[in-house]
Amino acid sequence: MAQMRRRVFGHYGIIIGGAVLAIIFAIAIFAPLLTPFDPILDQDLAQKLKPPFWHDSPKYDPAHPLGTDLQGRDYLTRLVHGARISLLIGFSAMIISGVIGTALGVAAGYFGGRVDMIVNFIITTRLSMPVVLVALAVVSLIGSSLWIVIWVLGLLIWDRFAVVMRSTTMQVRNLDYVAAAQACGCSTFRIILTEIMPNVVNHLIVVATLEMAHAILLEAALSFLGLGVQPPAPSWGLMISEAKGMMFFDAWLIGIPGAALFALILSINLLGDGVRDVTAPENRN
């Protein structure tokens, strides 16, 4: 245990990724307390396009450290509220896809044979459909709201969960203690829950981080294309999309939400890579 602790706290990826993610998480929770403005209601066209603090400009207003957008809304406020949308979508879509993918993958890996064949077929079929295009088409047909985006993404991106859970379950199910549990007459459900799952859970965590990052990137792309989260919600992808036309003169409007997105994805990926490094069996002892 002490060794485990040393490995976790000696890993730069886990420390940096975890710290940045914790900060973004805290920002998302305390978003309304961090700035005096509302991300949607406080708009004032007379205040529009104030520059951020590093633009040594006379137009700079200390009340808006990151400036204001085209509608005169405080950019910092929109940025911190945007963290809520990204984290909510990333986390919820990851849970939905995780449940679907794990169920399929564990079933295929544990039962093998015909079940495996069918699950493999479902995975292949899913992979051959272009995610962004299908998501855009479905969202455009049934209308877009935060929860529709979450469900559409969750129902589309379970493939990696299924692939990884299938192969890891296959490795675990041939081990002696699974055979012992079977010999004791344990039910299949119990074997999967108490013998298989604890031994594949570290792989599950790694895939979960990857897919959370994937879902956040997809939401940003959908919102950027105008078919994800709808205005006036402060989604980072949408903020970039709204600032697209201002690229010639006010490129910082694109830079800020993009950098936030980059930091969030990077921290999630670093954490996931770290978990893999620390828990990989070849690293034990």
Added chain:
Amino acid sequence: MVKYILKRLGVAFLVALTVSMITFSLIYVSGDPAVALAGEAASNEEIEHIRKSYGYDRPIPVQYMDWLGRALQGDLGRSHYLKEDISHVILTRLPNTLILAGCAIAFALTLSIPLGVAAAIRPNSLIDRFALTLAVVGQALPSFWFALIMMFFLGIQLRWLPISRVETWQGFIMPAIALGYYVTPGVMRLTRAGMLEVLQSDYIRTAKAKGLRPLTVLFKHALRNAIIPVVSLAAVQFGFMLGGSIVIESIFAINGLGFLAWETIQRGDLPMMQAIVLVLSLFYILITFLADMLNAFLDPRIRVT
């Protein structure tokens, strides 16, 4: 080998059939396609008229078989918006997307395979660290943001490259990088891992002991074996790029299938939407099939089992 090809072909056919069913049912996702087409202001008679003229009043299996039968003959129907043959529109737009995805995968492979090999030759060296950093950063960059940043610096500030609606080869540079960089981390990691494993194998030691030149050992003996999983990954990624180019094409206004898809979705042109999803899926199935064949050719063990 023949048995393997036939088996793989059968799976590809079944997947294509399933995909066609899912694609067909896309128009029923929103409920009644006639209502969706007619728009919100339409009267009941107008909706009925559209339902009859497009054949939405027939039983769904009949509609599906009819649609599939025509699609097999290359007739994907007419676009509601453009009033043109869908097959014709897709064929005129397809080359741009293929060129873009081809350039993107070429960019990704020429960057990631040498980096992966170099990183594997000297693990934990400076170049290995550099490659790893590049991979971690690359995986976290949103492609549309990266595209805009490139546009800003290379197109607007430095004026080196054209930023949109381009017909020349220079116009494909930024889009290809924006589409391709996302693949480099995965390919590089796979190349590195494969090379590390292969370089420790007995036959590499034998080849070295025979006194072969190090470069011959590296490329002819090691890389050929390490590259096999990379072929599959590259094919899969190429397929994803065809579908993923929608974001990049709409940013750079490249007149390809992705841009067409974006326009189509905004117009609510259902038959065109179906056709694009179907064509891109079939391309993916074809590419992964060809990659499996190439792998079977490279690695005899796959053919036998």
